[in-house]
Amino acid sequence: MDWPECAGKTGDELRECLCDLPLFVSVTTECLARAVVNDSNPYDAFDRGYLSLCQREPEVEVLVDIVPDDLLQDGVQTAKAAIQNKKLSQIYGLVLMLFWMSICLIRIIAVTLSAFAPGCAQKIRESKISSHFKSMILYPATVNGKHALPVLRIGKFSIRLPVRWITIVLVVFVFLNFVFLFSSFTIVERSITFKTQSMQFKRVLGYRSACLTMFLLPVLLLFGGRNNFLMPWTRWNHGVFVIFHKWIARMIMVNIATHAICYSLLRTEQGLYPGVFRKFYWKWGAAGIGSLSLLIFFSLPYFRRYKYELFLVSHILLAVSFVVSAWYHVRTLDYGKYHVIAAIVVWGADRLLRFLRMALLSPRHATIRHSKHVSCLVIDNSGHWEAEAGNYIYVHFSKLRFWESHPFSVVPTPEGNIKLCIQRKEGLTGMLDSLTDDKMKVWIDGPYGYHTSYKNHDRMVLIAGGIGITQSLGIIYGLLEEKVPRKISLYWSIPYLDYLEFFVDDIERLQTDIEIKIFVTRDSPDETQAKKSFPIEYEHMDIKSIITDNCEKDPSVAFMVCGPPRMNDTVRKESCDALKNGASLTYTEELFCD
Known part of the structure; x- marks a missing residue:
């Protein structure tokens, strides 16, 4: 159904215009009310529906009685379809988030069983079923026995695959994401909101892709953080969560691209496309897509290995740009605000904990010695914390690219200090032999890391x-x-x-x-x-x-x-x-x- 009085308007301006049209108000609020509550009193339903839709008291004449029955029926079906599509999109997004929490929960149960019921865990571990599962699923590389080695190398570009169980988890996740993204749409034959079923489909798919993204966003930032609270519970190292982090980011990129394409095509079909670029939320949406696209590009293995400084700086700046853009994009809309807030809290908590760790444990005095291929850094620990098995720390050198840090494994010394032995390669570690000071200052972020318990092994x-x-x-x-x-x-x-x-x-x-x-x-x-x-x-x-x-x-x-x-x-x-x-x-x- 067309509303020529409001042609060319979008967002809040469109809502204000439509809410001043008696026929639109009568049809829409009555349909919404009947779809939701099946209220037999159209006037009471109108009052509630109008207040919810227009966020103000009715100022127009109630014209429910003059609405044709067929138009009213179309409105009811349109409202029901909209509610069902919205609810299903949110359910699918929640399922995707719970999928990752379930994977972590399974691991936590296994770790807890091993710690508190070692006898039972040992019987399971020594069973034939367990050995078969380990040899076929849990331990092997995905293909060709290559996990740490690349399965494909073209010049400096290479492709590495995770171990088989992680690959299976990722395949299931990608499959679920695509199934939820492109299935189960409710499209009505005659919509009072959109002229064609094609426009309905674009609108529903655009909303669906946004919902999936919003539910995955907090998980994305949680898995990418050094202070991920799931690490000590699952005993997975940071590398496992980083793999999950990468693939969640890639699926978010797919979802966001789908979101942008659908709404661009919809506004084009409505004749509104040039005008929407003047809208505040549209500009921030475009900025968010650009930020995430560049972030994923500069996260390719080539940049991590050969252009680490570029990777590091771009990752931080583009991540901030993406989250800020997401917030300004959704803050005036009816979905996504709380998901973005949760993501900001997760990211902010990780950065705050990093800062507090460095502030409490730094600066430290350290001595450095060199051999032909290795540099040894002994850091004065002074009883601040006792190094445990599997610990590693991130070190910032005051005289070498202070903004850059790398993880180094910790070896305790008899004096209570910590020793880091570093093989000099390219980049920061290759510059270590230029440090000859007997005493230098370093800043450390840590300790991190956990190791598997081996108590039940002979x-x-x-x-x-x-x-x-x-x-x-x-x-x-x-x-x-x-x-x-x-x-x-x-x-x-x-x-x-x-x-x-x-x-x-x-x-x-x-x-x-x-x-x-x-x-x-x-x-x-x-x-x-x-x-x-x-x-x-x-x-x-x-x-x-x-x-x-x-x-x-x-x-x-x-x-x-x-x-x-x-x-x-x-x-x-x-x-x-x-x-x-x-x-x-x-x-x-x-x-x-x-």
């Missing part, structure tokens, strides 16, 4: 590559403090002997309590080896034999690997093969081992 095997030894040593010290009788073995492969320089004291201190084997793959023996009290083998470690031999020695073995991508993928593959052959084992892969 043997713990840690396989480290290169500087991944820092994560392994932190876990070993934590295991020894538990005073639980178990056998612990450490296999460490390094390319050059200078990697040993900052760990000799740790190796000598631990070799009486655990089995240690060190492999050097590129250097040859030199005169310094004779001074060491532990043996060194100059060959590549045989990962398959390590997995097989340890599985034969004890009925329940836990393997942890932290090393270069090829090593991680090899240990993962051999662990899955051992499970298929009847072994009972647990596999974990620790990240943030720079």
Whole structure:
């Protein structure tokens, strides 16, 4: 039905204009009232409907009696369809949000069972069904045995796939998002609001895509934060949540693009498209789409690995721009405001906690030493906090790009300080050898990180590559403090002997309590080896034999690997093969081992 008196107007101006038209008010409010409450008194229904629609007391003559029955019936069907589409869109958005909470809840239940019912958890872990599930779903790479290694590389661009269980979760999420986005629309034959069914479809799809986005927005920012409260409960590391964060962002981009396209086509069909760009909410919507598009582009692996500074700065600025744009886009509309507020609270709480951590724990005095390939930073801890197994911290150097920080695994020292050993690469870490001060100031954000509990295993095997030894040593010290009788073995492969320089004291201190084997793959023996009290083998470690031999020695073995991508993928593959052959084992892969 056309309302020529209000042609060319949108938003609040359109509502004010329509609310001054007696026929529109009579039809619309009566239809809304009957659709919602089936009220038999049209005058009472009119009063309530008008007040809800126009947000003011009636100022026009009630003309319900002169509305034709067929027009009234069309209005009732239009109102019912609008209410049903709105309710279903909100239900679908809620289901998507609850999907992610359910995934986390399943993990929390498993962790809780392992902690409070270890006997039951051990029986489940040693069952054939559990071994089959681990070897086929939980541990393996998605395809070709490649997880840490890229499955496809074109120049500096590469594609890496998550492990299989994460891929399955992501496939289900993407499937649900598309099903909810493009199904179950209620379209009426004759609408009093839109001339054609095509216009109805665009309006409903535009609203549906916005609803899905609004419900996913708080989850997106929660999963991307360092202070995600779900991490200690699930015992998943930050890397798992970052993968979820990326794919939620991609689906939000799909939803927002659908939203923008639908409303652009609708306004074009209504002849209003050029004029809507003058509207406040429309401008902010366009700004939000642009911000998110650029944010996702600069989050590609290429920028993270080769242009980290550009990635870091653009990610923060564009994230702020997107959230601010979302707020100004929805604040005058009838949906989304509280979802955006929740997202802002989540993001603001994460940033506030980061600031408080740094303010309470910084600045710290630190000393730095260098070998040919490794830099060792010892930070004065002064009893502020006790390093635990699996901890890592983000470090800001006062003399090197203070705005940039990287995560480094923590190794406790006998003096109560914390030691960070860093392999120098490109970017910030490559500049560390320029620091020669005996005393320098650093700012730290942390500690973060949790490790899997290994209390119910007879043997713990840690396989480290290169500087991944820092994560392994932190876990070993934590295991020894538990005073639980178990056998612990450490296999460490390094390319050059200078990697040993900052760990000799740790190796000598631990070799009486655990089995240690060190492999050097590129250097040859030199005169310094004779001074060491532990043996060194100059060959590549045989990962398959390590997995097989340890599985034969004890009925329940836990393997942890932290090393270069090829090593991680090899240990993962051999662990899955051992499970298929009847072994009972647990596999974990620790990240943030720079």
